[in-house]
Amino acid sequence: MNILKEVLKYQVYPAMGCTEPVSVALCAAYAAKELGEPIARADFKLDAGTYKNGMGVRIPNTDGEKGNLLAGAMGIVLAQPELNMQILGGADKQTVAKAKELLQAHRVHMEVAPDVHGFYIEAELTGLSGKTAKCIIAGSHTEVVFLAQGQNVKINQLPLENNTQQANEFKASLKKATLKELLDAADNADEEDLAYIKKGVEMNLKAAELGQALQKVGFYIKELVRKKLLQMDLISSTKILTACAADARMDGQAVAVMSSGESGNQGVVTILVPWKVGKEMEVDEKTILKSIALSHLLNGYVKVFTGELAPICGCAIAAGVGASAAIVYQQRGKCVPAVTLSINNIISDIGGMLCDxxxxxxxxxxxxxxxxxxxxxxxxxHDYGITEVEGFVGKTAEETIRNLGSISSIGMRQVDPMIVDIMQEKCRQ
Known part of the structure; x- marks a missing residue:
């Protein structure tokens, strides 16, 4: 198995809008296409992480509207699952108006699925004639594990172990990989891989350019520079670049980015940080693109231990691990000790950042x-870093990441339900 090609195929793809509500829309679209008639009722069940991630983010092509519920209704109206993770790019004002009619008529309902661990979206639709259709996406944002119209079942990979999809084969291989093997895989990226990675760079740079016009986080970092509270150096310019790309996505701008680990914001960090740093440091482009390959691999590697939607922030920690290692690769090549130090450093620094x-x-x-x-x-x-004598940092990068995964998946198991409770209480108020 070529692990890089598998990661690029399944975890690195164009997505318009926050990937969780987009996946809700995609699941709804599959069910709606099977139903083939107007709905009388739609019932969604989401894992806590997906529910949490879609509550406060703006949806593309809606003029700033927010939420999983609207995204699900739009997916029902569109009924075009073939658009995959760019499905919301097919929406227009008429789509949004029809989706809002469904919400105003209280035909769309959504809840957190009980006792579900891992990525899970279920959409069950009932048509005006009484006909039903059901779709379940689980394990990843695009993987349909169940699809049926009434008793006519087209896809059935149930029962799911613990209500989640079994790990894909490439994820099992990724979980067993060593840092040296991931470095070798990135170093051996072929021209096809590098061309696809370059496409992701171009997409994410376009999103960053669009975000420049918004008065959001990127704007205020530029203001700090303008007021001479920060210098316009490599670090500031890279922070402005990544902030503007994330600003555009979270604002619901109709722009696709190349994701990483099935997350758009992770794609922003994983791709743009090593690209910008490499260009500023005059690293040759092929090396930069190979470093981004490593960044994608490590982002995915962290997530097989922490979970698809973890209580800790993936766009900061998992993507940050990838980006940091990529910068070291640009300067030191396949130096395992140096890359290990970079991974230990960033996890020791921001490893506890929560995802709300x-x-x-x-x-x-x-x-x-x-x-x-x-x-x-x-x-x-420069061969300095946090070692195993401190905190939960391990002797190897692999051990540090496994420790982080245990903290996230076991030690913080109640964090997501608690955050969802807080968010739901705010909605009720």
Missing amino acids: GAKSGCALKVVSSTDAAIRAAYMAI
Whole structure:
């Protein structure tokens, strides 16, 4: 198995809008296409992480409207699952108006699925004639594990173990990989891989350019520079770049970005940080693109231990690990000790950052990740870093990441339900 090609195929793809509500829309679209008639009722069940991530983020092509519920209704109206993770790009004002009619008529309902661990979206539709259709996406944002119209079942991979999809084969391989093997995989990226990675760079730079016009996080970092409270150096310019791209996404701008680990904001950090740093440091482009390949691999590697939607912030920690290691690769090549130090440094620094859902504030976390990734890499390049004598850092990068995964998946198991309770209480008020 070529692990890089598998990661690029399944975890690195164009997505318009926050990937959780987009996946809700996609699940709804599959069910709606099977139903083939107007709905009388739609019932959605989401895992806590997906529910959390879609509550406060703006939806593309809606003039700033927010939420999973609207995204699900739009997916029903569109009924075009073939658009995959760019499904909301097919929406217009008429789509949004029809979706809002469904919400105003109280035909769309959504709840957190009980006792579900891992990525899970279920959409069950009932038509005006009484006909039903059901779709379940689980394990990843695009993987349909169940699809049926009434008793006519087209896809059935149930029962799911613990209500989640079994790990894909490439994820099992990724989880067993060593840092050296991931470095080798990135170093051996072929021209097809590099061309696809370059496409992601171009997409994310376009999103950053669009975000420049918004008076959000990127704007205020530029204001700090203008007022001479910050210098316009490599770190500031990279933070502005990544912040503006995240600003555009979280604002619901109709622009696709190349995701990483099935997350758009992770794609922003994973791709743009090593790209910008590499260009500023005059690294040759092929090496930069290979470093981004490593960034994608490590982002995915962290997430097989922490979970798809973890209580900790993926766009800061998992993507930050990838970006930091990529910068070290640009300067030191396949030096396992140096890359290990960079990973230990950034996890020791921001490893406890919480995820409280997708929203405008994600750009702040992207900025923190950008800053931490560059700082961690610089120290590691010069052979300084946090070692196993401190905190939960392990003897190897693999051990540190496994420790982080245990803290996230076991130690913080009650964090997501608690955050969802807080968010739901705010909605009730």
